[in-house]
Amino acid sequence: MPADHARTAAATHGPDRSIGGAPILEVRDLDVHRGEAHILHGVSFDVAPNRVTALLGRNGVGKTTTLLSLLALLPSTGEVVFDGDPLSGVPTHLRVQRGIAYVPEDREVFSQLTVEENLRLAMSWEGASERLGLVHEVFPELKRRESQKAGSLSGGQQQMLSLGRALLHPAKLLLIDEPTKGLAPIVITEVVDALQQATTDATVLLVEQNLRVAEELATDAIVLDEGVVAWSGTMDDLVADDERTRGLLGVGRATRGGAEGQR
Amino acid sequence: MSLQVFVLLSVTGLGLAGVYFLIASGLSLIFGLMDVLNLAHGLFFTVGGYATWWVMTRFQWIESLGLRFLVAFLIATVLGLAVGWATERFFVRRFYGDHVTQILITLGISLAGVALVGGWFSYDPQTFPVPEFMRQVAVIAGARIPVSRLLILAISVVLLVGLLAVLRRTRHGLIIRAGVENRQMVQAMGIDVAKSFTLVFAVGGGLAAIGGILGGVFFAGVTPEFGLNMLIFAFIVVVIGGLGSVEGTALSAVIVGLTQQFVNFFAGAGVGDLTVVVLLAVTLLLRPQGLLGEVAR
Ligand SMILES: Nc1ncnc2c1ncn2[C@@H]1O[C@H](COP(=O)(O)OP(=O)(O)OP(=O)(O)O)[C@@H](O)[C@H]1O
Ligand SMILES: [Mg+2]
Numbered sequence: 001m002p003a004d005h006a007r008t009a010a011a012t013h014g015p016d017r018s019i020g021g022a023p024i025l026e027v028r029d030l031d032v033h034r035g036e037a038h039i040l041h042g043v044s045f046d047v048a049p050n051r052v053t054a055l056l057g058r059n060g061v062g063k064t065t066t067l068l069s070l071l072a073l074l075p076s077t078g079e080v081v082f083d084g085d086p087l088s089g090v091p092t093h094l095r096v097q098r099g100i101a102y103v104p105e106d107r108e109v110f111s112q113l114t115v116e117e118n119l120r121l122a123m124s125w126e127g128a129s130e131r132l133g134l135v136h137e138v139f140p141e142l143k144r145r146e147s148q149k150a151g152s153l154s155g156g157q158q159q160m161l162s163l164g165r166a167l168l169h170p171a172k173l174l175l176i177d178e179p180t181k182g183l184a185p186i187v188i189t190e191v192v193d194a195l196q197q198a199t200t201d202a203t204v205l206l207v208e209q210n211l212r213v214a215e216e217l218a219t220d221a222i223v224l225d226e227g228v229v230a231w232s233g234t235m236d237d238l239v240a241d242d243e244r245t246r247g248l249l250g251v252g253r254a255t256r257g258g259a260e261g262q263r
Numbered sequence: 264m265s266l267q268v269f270v271l272l273s274v275t276g277l278g279l280a281g282v283y284f285l286i287a288s289g290l291s292l293i294f295g296l297m298d299v300l301n302l303a304h305g306l307f308f309t310v311g312g313y314a315t316w317w318v319m320t321r322f323q324w325i326e327s328l329g330l331r332f333l334v335a336f337l338i339a340t341v342l343g344l345a346v347g348w349a350t351e352r353f354f355v356r357r358f359y360g361d362h363v364t365q366i367l368i369t370l371g372i373s374l375a376g377v378a379l380v381g382g383w384f385s386y387d388p389q390t391f392p393v394p395e396f397m398r399q400v401a402v403i404a405g406a407r408i409p410v411s412r413l414l415i416l417a418i419s420v421v422l423l424v425g426l427l428a429v430l431r432r433t434r435h436g437l438i439i440r441a442g443v444e445n446r447q448m449v450q451a452m453g454i455d456v457a458k459s460f461t462l463v464f465a466v467g468g469g470l471a472a473i474g475g476i477l478g479g480v481f482f483a484g485v486t487p488e489f490g491l492n493m494l495i496f497a498f499i500v501v502v503i504g505g506l507g508s509v510e511g512t513a514l515s516a517v518i519v520g521l522t523q524q525f526v527n528f529f530a531g532a533g534v535g536d537l538t539v540v541v542l543l544a545v546t547l548l549l550r551p552q553g554l555l556g557e558v559a560r
Contacts (some may be wrong), residue, residue: 073447096453108448110441114558121441121452124434169453 024049024173024203025070029078032062032069039065041227042078047173052204054235057224058250058263064105066224067175070205071095071102083172086194101171105178105207107162111151115142118150118161121167135164138194142145156187160194167198174204180213192216202258215239266530270406272524278412280520281419282481285474285494287500287512288426289467294333295443295507298361302369303350305490306376307343307468312485313380313477314339318424329394329466338475340502344459351461359460373491390484397480415477422470423486423513425547431510435462443507444557499539504548505556514554518542 032040038061047053055063069076072092080087087095090127096102110118119135119142122128136143139160145153150161159179166174179195180188192213197218208214214221214235221238223231230248231238239245286308293301325331351370358364392403397411430436442449442456449456471490478493479485498518504515519539527535546553 071451073451092447092450093455095454096451102451104448104451106447110448112444113437113441117437117441121437121449121454125453165452226477 022051023047024083025205026081027066027070027078028080030069030080031078032074032075032076034065034074038206040069040076040225043224043227043229045222045229045232047203047205048220049172049203050201051220052199052202052206052218052219053220053222054226055205055207055222056145056211056214056249057230059209061224062227063224064177067102067177067205070175071100080242096169099170099172101166101169101174103162103166103174103176103179105181107158108157109150109153109158109161109165111149113150115145115150115153115161116146119165119168122165125169125171128168131168131170134207135167136199138167138198139164156183156191159183159187159191163191163194163198165171172203174199174202176204177205177207178209180210188213211239211245266404267406270404271408272405272413272528273521274406274408274416276363276521276524277517278415278419278477278481278520279524280516281415282474282478282493283496283500283512283520284419284516284521285422285477286471286490287497287504287516288423288509289463289470289495290494291501291504291506291508291512292439292443293467294501296439296446296456296463297355298362299355299359299365300362300369301350301355301464301467302366302494303354303372303376304369304374304467304471305492305494307347307350307471307490308478308493309376309380309485309487309490310346310468310474311343312337312366312479313384313389313475313489314342314472315476315479316389316391316485319393320389326545327394328392328398332394336473336476343472344465344469347471348461348465350468351464353466356457356460373494377487377491384487386487388484388486391479393480408419411480415481415559418473418477422473423509426466426509427471437464449479496539499543501553503543505553507557508553508555511553511555 025047028044030043043066047236057063068074070080072095073088082095082098082100085098114192119132140166141157142160150158153161154262163179179191183191188210190203195217200242206214206218208217216253218235221233221235222229223238225248231244286304290304292303315335318338319331322331322334325334354368354372355365358368393411397414399410400407401410401413430440438449438454438456438459442459446456475490478489500515500519501512503519504511508546519542522533522538522542525535526538527533
């Protein structure tokens with residue numbers, strides 16, 4: 001892909017660089033097939049450091065696919081530059097070692113391992129011991145249930161474990177896929193509070209269906225539609241135009257549900 | 264049934280279970296972690312048996328049979344580790360995810376192994392002398408039990424405990440247990456899971472080779488098809504126990520070993536083997552994930 005095209009794409013779609021500084025992640029022309037289906041048709045966006053960027057879009061549009069491709073868990077073409085270095089050809093575990101942490105859509109805790117063992121898998125990172133203290137502070141439940149099998153935790157507790165294990169990683173970028181999926185409103189509140197606490201100053205690319213939650217956590221937004229980035233800008237700008245929000249996401253201010261009402 | 268017969272059949276069945284466990288445990292971990300159906304696993308077993316036979320019959324300069332057996336044991340184990348390592352490193356590694364090719368490659372290794380061993384040493388059964396103490400009998404509850412059976416049982420139990428300790432207490436073990444459940448997520452935590460693949464193949468090869476040593480003692484000799492024949496029962500043990508579960512493999516090995524011995528004794532030779540196949544069918548119908556297996560993702 002020609003370089004000037006990349007610049008144009010960044011200028012139109014990238015979030016405001018003057019606030020966040022040089023992007024930590026630059027994605028150009030990401031193209032992904034899954035089986036017979038062509039899911040992403042050249043997705044380009046930037047993620048600015050030290051803030052939360054929401055990756056939005058209707059069900060099945062390819063948000064999870066995007067995160068999996070960034071981690072090389074799915075094959076893709078296009079260019080991904082992380083922290084100044086191109087990632088093409090870099091396998092999953094080395095991408096993670098370079099500073100990308102991942103909280104998958106369905107938690108994917110190791111159900112046969114205890115809570116403590118799940119966390120211990122992530123304890124080889126530098127400074128993990130201090131971080132474990134913080135994780136236990138944010139999620140005291142994980143300390144209390146240390147010797148419980150992760151498979152016997154409730155959905156919310158599994159989500160905390162999945163988040164906790166990612167937070168042990170001194171990551172430069174956190175990829176979080178639908179942390180509130182399938183959780184009761186009261187638990188959503190709890191997870192959102194914890195996320196707010198844990199991600200201050202962190203760089204996060206957050207997939208979130210719940211627009212209320214996305215609004216609460218994210219400053220920037222990227223919206224996928226029909227395999228490309230359909231809109232990007234600040235979260236405030238996105239929700240300011242109710243009609244556009246409804247058009248892109250199928251929900252608007254009037255209809256969206258959320259955690260707020262449950263507090 | 265007299266108590267003596269019961270004790271003799273039990274100890275013999277448990278000895279056989281020990282041999283099954285040693286070959287099946289590696290097979291189970293390899294399948295659980297890598298989704299590789301390793302048909303070459305029988306070769307690791309044969310390598311152990313033949314290395315033992317070779318040392319016991321050729322190393323006559325070591326006069327003490329006990330010492331010679333110890334040397335045979337060490338050489339056979341190291342060879343098993345090496346062959347397991349090399350199988351992963353040079354063959355299986357290139358074909359992860361490609362099940363048909365894996366089956367063809369490992370089956371090829373397995374058959375080539377039989378031909379190689381047979382061509383080199385002859386297809387006739389080979390026997391080897393065992394240390395004096397193994398040929399003695401111990402009297403337990405009135406039953407006369409060959410000491411070799413007790414030794415096989417003891418070595419198997421020690422290795423089971425050791426394997427479980429490694430899996431439960433070391434970082435490698437933690438990674439392997441996590442990887443059996445969800446390999447991708449292990450990678451997504453920044454861990455190079457491929458290193459564990461090689462390790463599991465090597466350890467599986469070593470354990471199967473020890474199974475071959477003990478199998479050679481148990482069956483009083485070795486043949487080139489020795490490992491291939493054991494592999495069939497090892498697969499049955501793995502499937503009944505649950506893929507990827509070492510505890511399940513141990514439990515299943517005991518059930519299969521005892522069933523075979525008792526049924527063969529009371530219903531006639533051969534019926535025991537058939538009963539084991541029926542056990543397999545019943546397990547697959549009632550609990551397809553195996554006794555202690557999890558539904559893997
Ligand atoms: N293994 C697969 N093979 C073929 N198609 C797949 C596969 N997995 C997902 N897809 C398809 O890829 C598309 C994108 O899926 P993806 O999971 O990325 O969507 P998403 O935006 O994360 O959706 P959701 O909001 O529901 O989580 C969907 O249409 C889905 O049906
Ligand atoms: Mg998704």
